[in-house]
Amino acid sequence: MSLLEIQYTMLKYVIRNLQYLTLIFGVLFSFAVKAQGVVNIYNWYDYIDLSILPDFExxxxxxxxxxxxxxxxxxxxxxxxxxxxxxxxxxxxxLKQLVRKRLLSPLEQATLQPTRENLDAFIASRVTLVGAGDYAVPYLWYTAALGFNRSSLAKVLGDDFKEDWSLLFDAAQNAKIKGCGIAVADAPVELYATLLSYSGYPGLLDKTPLNRMRRLTRKNLFELRNNLRYIDSDRYLYDLGKGDLCLAMGWSGGISRAAQMNKDVQVVLPSNHALTMAFDALVIPKTAKNSAAAHQFINFLSKPEISARNVNQTFYGSPLKNIKPFLKPELQNSPLLQLTAQNKNRMQLLSAPGIEQQAEMDALWDAFSHQ
Incomplete structure (x- = not known):
């Protein structure tokens, strides 16, 4: 091979490698650009410490x-x-429904390694249990709970009333309470699961016979509806806190906040029934335009000191381990925020309704809420 041919071969080699390097740097630059810009986040109303957002920015x-x-x-x-x-x-x-409809993108597990390392093992196992481990990271957890104004209830029921779900589901009792105000959150899945447990059945909505749902609706919910002031997912929190309600069924975090507003309000996890546990999850939809930034935000939320700020603001439980030192002193031993061994043994993960059960529940809830 002549010197000219050798030089030409070397030149082609250099050019080819420069092309590869250009491609690699282009991909890296593109990823960096995507990690900048804007991240579009959709969350429940009043479900984050808003000061976290500018800190992330x-x-x-x-x-x-x-x-x-x-x-x-x-x-x-x-x-x-x-x-x-x-x-x-x-x-x-x-989650199962969203995965089945192909509305979610799989998460980049390697990118989320810092988050995975911080997750409490019990909560992480719940994500796996619902078949969404590749698509979701737990955000906050909660239980269905009762909140009541003790002094107001004592006036109509006497001082020794029983602190359980009969306050809500027993027609004779809620008829007496009607005058001082009863409300429930707009949460049919949670309410039906709790009603099943109260009635002595497993709160598994995917396995509940349709005739049982109809019977319990007629027996308990329609009677309750006659004595309800309203159904609303936000208003009950403030009205219970202001003393405008004496009984409310909602989520543990919302009722805990009402108790912070009004010292007469007590939060009850009824001891004679299973705890209906649920959690909200962070997901990245297929329509995401900035997946890199989304992963970055998930890791940011999953720092113990950041997650604790959400707990301090919302009163919902963190899915992370080792956040207790970052919580407000008055929340560090709250039974509604601690994954104690006793609570774990009683917790029944809220199940997704089956297709038939969902259709039946939608129809029954529509009749109940518009009665």
Whole structure:
């Protein structure tokens, strides 16, 4: 081979490698650009410490576009309408449906290694249990709970009333309570699961016979509806806290906040029934435009000191281990926020309704809420 041929061969080699390097740097640059810009986040109303958002912006250089919704139905509609969302917070019992409809993108597990290392093993196993380990990271957990104003209830029931779900589901009792105000959250899945447990059945909505749902609705819910002041997912918290209600069924975090507003309000996890546990999850929809930033935000939320700020603000439980030192002193031993061995043994993960059960429950809930 002549010297000219050798030089020509070497030149082709250099050019080819420069092309490869250009391609590699282009991909890396593209990823870096995507990690900047804007991340579009959709979350439940009043479900985050809002000061976290500017802190993330300052640390990452990523602008946060933060939107809220007020029902599971609303966020499902947005996802089905292909709304460009980078991160959504969804109930765990919707995850199978979203995966089945191919509305979610698998998460980059290697990128989320810092988050995985911080997760409590019990909560992490719940994500696996619902078949969404590749698509979701737990955000906050909660239980269905009762909140009541003790002094108000004592006036109508006497001082020795029983602190359990009979306050809500027993027609004779809720008829007496009607005058001082009863409300429930707009949460059919949680309410039906709790009613099943109260009635002595497993709270497994995917296995509940349809005739049982109809019978319990007629026996308990229609009677209750006659004595309800309203059904609303946000209003009950403030009215219970202000003393405008004396009994409310809602989520543990919301009722705990009402108790902080009013010292007469007590939060009860009834001891004679299973705890209906649920969690909301962080997911990245197929329509995400900035997946890199979404992963970065998930890791940011999963720092113990950041997650604790959400707990301090919302009163919902963190899925992370080792956050107790970061909680407010008055929350560090709250039974509604601690994954104690006793609580874990009693917790029954809220199951997603089967297709037939969902259709039946939707019809029954519509009749109940518009009665």
């Amino acid at each position: 300052q640390e990452s250089g990523i602008k946060v576009n933060y939107q809220t919704f007020s029902s599971a139905h609303e966020i499902i509609q947005l996802l089905e309408q292909k709304k460009p969302i980078d991160i959504a917070v969804v109930p765990h019992f919707m």
